[in-house]
Amino acid sequence: MASKQLFIIILAAIAVVLPTLAMATEFMVGDDSGWTIKFDYQAWAKDKEFHVGDKLVFKYPTGVHNVFKVNGTSFKDCVVPPANQALTTGNDVITLATPGNKWYLCGIAKHCADGGQKLAITVLPESTAPAPAPTDSANGIAVSGLVVAAMFAVVMVIV
Ligand SMILES: [Cu+2]
Numbered sequence: 001m002a003s004k005q006l007f008i009i010i011l012a013a014i015a016v017v018l019p020t021l022a023m024a025t026e027f028m029v030g031d032d033s034g035w036t037i038k039f040d041y042q043a044w045a046k047d048k049e050f051h052v053g054d055k056l057v058f059k060y061p062t063g064v065h066n067v068f069k070v071n072g073t074s075f076k077d078c079v080v081p082p083a084n085q086a087l088t089t090g091n092d093v094i095t096l097a098t099p100g101n102k103w104y105l106c107g108i109a110k111h112c113a114d115g116g117q118k119l120a121i122t123v124l125p126e127s128t129a130p131a132p133a134p135t136d137s138a139n140g141i142a143v144s145g146l147v148v149a150a151m152f153a154v155v156m157v158i159v
Contacts, residue, residue, distance in 0.1 A: 023126070026055045026093075029119060034059040035067065035106065037115025045121050052126040054096050058104070062090035065106045065117065069094070075103035075120060078112035096123045 027048065033039050035058040050056075058067045067087040068080060086107055087094075096102065106117035 023051070024053045024055065025051070026057060028057050028059060030059075035065055035117070036060060037106075037111050037117045040116070041119040045119060048121075050096055050121050050123045052096055052099055052123060054123075056094045056096065056104075056121075058087065058092040058094070060090050062088065065108055065111060067092045067094075068105055068107050070103045070105055072101065072103055072120075075105060075118060078105060078110075078118065080105070080107035080112070083107070099123050099125045 027050070029035055030039050030041065030044060058065075068085060070079065070081060073079070074081065094104075100123055102121050102123055104119045105112040106115070111117040
């Protein structure tokens with residue numbers, strides 16, 4: 001009996017965690033090229049859909065490049081913000097927290113202006129369902145609840 005309960009608990013836990021894992025995508029910026037100069041990041045981003053909760057990973061040799069989040073004007077003119085706003089680890093992970101346009105650039109030398117080391121993306125809301133949900137979190141809970149209910153139904157039949 002105890003093992004059956006454990007089985008149900010594990011299934012329920014998987015059901016709650018799974019939708020979250022399936023929905024969040026981690027994007028390696030530039031794929032195998034990473035974050036560098038002379039790479040067309042607009043072409044890279046063109047066929048991708050970015051959603052709230054997804055992550056951008058900027059990978060580069062430490063000290064060679066860095067990452068600044070900027071606004072549209074700074075992006076266009078390659079205006080580099082104060083140095084203390086830079087991400088510099090060489091493996092910088094940015095979680096896309098809000099929908100809208102996001103801009104990133106490298107602030108080292110003329111990497112942005114001359115090397116084209118800049119990325120602009122549009123982040124879409126978490127849910128892509130055609131009908132607007134009241135809030136994203138409420139929608140997520142409803143979906144999770146449905147999956148749990150379905151799992152329990154399956155377990156009941158098995159047991
Ligand atoms: Cu750079």
